[in-house]
Amino acid sequence: MELVKKKIFEKFIAEKGLKSTRQREIILEAFLATDRHMSIEELYLQLRDAHPTIGYATVYRTLKLFAESGIAREFQFGDGQTRYEHVTQGEHHDHLVCVGCGAISEFTNDAVERMQDEIAASHGFAIRYHKMELYGLCAACQK
């Protein structure tokens, strides 16, 4: 839920002794309203029309804060740009990346979730999280 994420971020800001600013609000709104898997540049460009005074560096800094606070996650899919996606607590998903058009879609799979624990356990690893990415051609690109 969008509201939940705002709360989480506010709490994070407060606990860290940081300040709640107009820019952070605007960027958070924009981030929550967008598509998932936004790159920093995409978000910046999208913001620029309505808020031309917000600087590039602020968007970078703010997205990093989102990631720290737990409402966003950083991702690199090998195209040289860091992307941020929404994190809904308690939910985990993985990705399908089309090597044709670059589209990124998501999937959830319980077996994958269970497997991470098994594998981690058998290697003496204290698991935190995992990433799984399937690369291939999406339906549209197969034609």
Next chain:
Amino acid sequence: MELVKKKIFEKFIAEKGLKSTRQREIILEAFLATDRHMSIEELYLQLRDAHPTIGYATVYRTLKLFAESGIAREFQFGDGQTRYEHVTQGEHHDHLVCVGCGAISEFTNDAVERMQDEIAASHGFAIRYHKMELYGLCAACQK
């Protein structure tokens, strides 16, 4: 097998009409002799003692060639450096990344391999390959 990889690379070079140079040999030797998951800089530094004339750019270019030829694979684990790992044909493995010390270890798991096909199929995806990474604390870092 190291020899097999050399053969594969030679064949790749020949088929592409490229040239087999002293530098490429040296870098290939070094790459095959190293640890898996080398970053470009690590390999360059390691090379520099014995071969101080080999340039940074050549190492970059050559590792890219290795990846193109199929004997290496590019990887990004989120630390800002591209790493290259050995590829043995017919074998696939995934990774355990320690968030404490940064150590990267490997695992193979048949169920994961099977699952990629199922998931891809159910999304109309023509799968090429996948990556799975488990992040957590390795046994040593848990103490």
Next chain:
DNA sequence: ATCTATAGTGAAAATCATTTTCAATAACGG
């Protein structure tokens, strides 16, 4: 409400990894 200490901001400069440029060099086929 005002003050004050401190965090945040925007713009530009700096940094880091990677890529390209370019003149000089080295392979390969003939």
Next chain:
DNA sequence: CCGTTATTGAAAATGATTTTCACTATAGAT
């Protein structure tokens, strides 16, 4: 051995991200 063409090393260029710095805005105390 020659000529064509790929390759090389060094330096400059690039692209994404981070830092610097002078200025501004926020939050809490007054």
